[in-house]
Amino acid sequence: MKVHIITLGCSKNTVDSETLAGHLTANHMELADSVEDADTLVINTCGFIDTAKEESVNMILEAAQLRKDGSLRQLVVAGCLSERYGDDLRKEIPEVDHFFGTEAYEQIIKAISPDLKYSLLGDRILSTPQHYAYLKISEGCDNPCSFCAIPIMRGTHRSTPIETVVKNAQNLVSQGVKEIVLVAQDLTYYGLDIYDKRRLADLLMALSDESGAEWIRCMYAYPAKFPHDILPVIRDRKNICNYLDMPLQHASTNVLKNMRRGITRKTTEELLDAIRQQVPDITLRSTFIIGYPSETESDVDELVEFLEQQQLDRVGVFKYSQEDDTYAYILGDPIPDDVKDARVQRVMDLQGSISLAKNLAKVGTRQRVLIEEDLNGEYRGRTEADAPEVDNDVYIRSNTTLSPGSFVNVVIDDAAEFDLFGQVQ
Numbered sequence: 421m422k423v424h425i426i427t428l429g430c431s432k433n434t435v436d437s438e439t440l441a442g443h444l445t446a447n448h449m450e451l452a453d454s455v456e457d458a459d460t461l462v463i464n465t466c467g468f469i470d471t472a473k474e475e476s477v478n479m480i481l482e483a484a485q486l487r488k489d490g491s492l493r494q495l496v497v498a499g500c501l502s503e504r505y506g507d508d509l510r511k512e513i514p515e516v517d518h519f520f521g522t523e524a525y526e527q528i529i530k531a532i533s534p535d536l537k538y539s540l541l542g543d544r545i546l547s548t549p550q551h552y553a554y555l556k557i558s559e560g561c562d563n564p565c566s567f568c569a570i571p572i573m574r575g576t577h578r579s580t581p582i583e584t585v586v587k588n589a590q591n592l593v594s595q596g597v598k599e600i601v602l603v604a605q606d607l608t609y610y611g612l613d614i615y616d617k618r619r620l621a622d623l624l625m626a627l628s629d630e631s632g633a634e635w636i637r638c639m640y641a642y643p644a645k646f647p648h649d650i651l652p653v654i655r656d657r658k659n660i661c662n663y664l665d666m667p668l669q670h671a672s673t674n675v676l677k678n679m680r681r682g683i684t685r686k687t688t689e690e691l692l693d694a695i696r697q698q699v700p701d702i703t704l705r706s707t708f709i710i711g712y713p714s715e716t717e718s719d720v721d722e723l724v725e726f727l728e729q730q731q732l733d734r735v736g737v738f739k740y741s742q743e744d745d746t747y748a749y750i751l752g753d754p755i756p757d758d759v760k761d762a763r764v765q766r767v768m769d770l771q772g773s774i775s776l777a778k779n780l781a782k783v784g785t786r787q788r789v790l791i792e793e794d795l796n797g798e799y800r801g802r803t804e805a806d807a808p809e810v811d812n813d814v815y816i817r818s819n820t821t822l823s824p825g826s827f828v829n830v831v832i833d834d835a836a837e838f839d840l841f842g843q844v845q
């Protein structure tokens with residue numbers, strides 16, 4: 421039995437697919453490198469926003485044609501889109517043999533090969549380059565954001581105990597992982613459900629002391645009720661990156677209130693000030709939603725003003741997507757797509773100029789860089805200030821051969837909006 425897995429969406433889905441791959445191999449199934457080589461295809465879908473849902477549906481339809489033609493023996497659809505719309509998809513795409521929700525590892529294996537005895541044995545099979553891996557510390561979310569369907573798809577927040585997270589991290593490091601990227605729907609809620617208090621700081625200290633990872637990176641920190649005790653840990657531990665990803669979603673208090681974010685522009689600014697005071701050289705990444713139903717041009721002006729003042733290091737932007745069964749659904753989607761596009765472009769043009777200025781300021785500096793890949797004599801890597809897949813790259817010249825996963829010191833001699841260039845020293 422040869423199984424190929426296609427993963428769509430975020431890094432949390434990547435972890436789920438890697439976990440499933442480990443269970444499949446533990447049950448004596450072979451992982452195929454491509455759909456063409458597979459008997460069975462598993463599509464791990466995303467249902468976060470319209471574009472992600474469209475990508476997932478298109479992928480299912482393409483695979484359904486292969487199943488209809490006999491090129492596939494079985495087609496399995498899992499993940500967020502299937503969790504939410506499984507009944508509808510089952511009616512519309514009968515070529516799919518099985519639909520499952522999120523984290524349905526046992527059910528998937530039993531469906532693919534009913535004769536096999538399911539076992540939880542088996543490590544994750546990494547789909548990322550060997551030198552970095554995502555580590556999910558919790559599942560689900562308890563926040564009431566009006567635009568978000570994640571609690572519908574993923575359920576309420578469920579933390580993984582500290583000792584289990586540390587053991588998982590140690591296992592990854594034993595496989596050659598140098599950088600562990602901590603992910604969750606809400607990183608900063610960690611521990612509240614099982615320890616009756618937020619314990620992200622304790623988890624970070626345990627990982628710093630016991631995992632063996634050279635870089636530990638924090639992604640998806642919710643700003644409301646932010647646990648300030650993580651800041652000295654980030655600052656003082658050498659193997660914890662001075663980096664924080666914190667999706668703010670907007671800067672206008674009016675929009676934030678309608679989004680049910682539990683925070684205002686003023687408290688957001690106070691939080692950013694506190695973070696920078698505690699960790700002066702921290703890299704701050706955030707994402708924002710443009711085109712929320714109540715958003716006005718004045719709100720966009722306020723967001724632009726906020727970004728000009730705060731000079732965030734990394735910024736991503738999503739266009740608002742109306743999601744079934746969310747609080748905001750009844751508001752409709754009144755802002756035309758071309759207006760959203762113009763607003764997104766305005767924000768990203770500003771952020772491009774901010775990023776260029778910050779990158780130019782690094783010219784002449786010496787940066788520690790993790791090598792990602794060999795590009796025929798030139799190398800691509802990342803600094804501590806850059807998360808994999810979403811942030812800046814460093815393009816490196818070297819007189820000696822460099823190996824992916826190695827750390828080198830690079831003197832930066834040029835910069836672009838989202839790239840740095842340098843020479844190994």
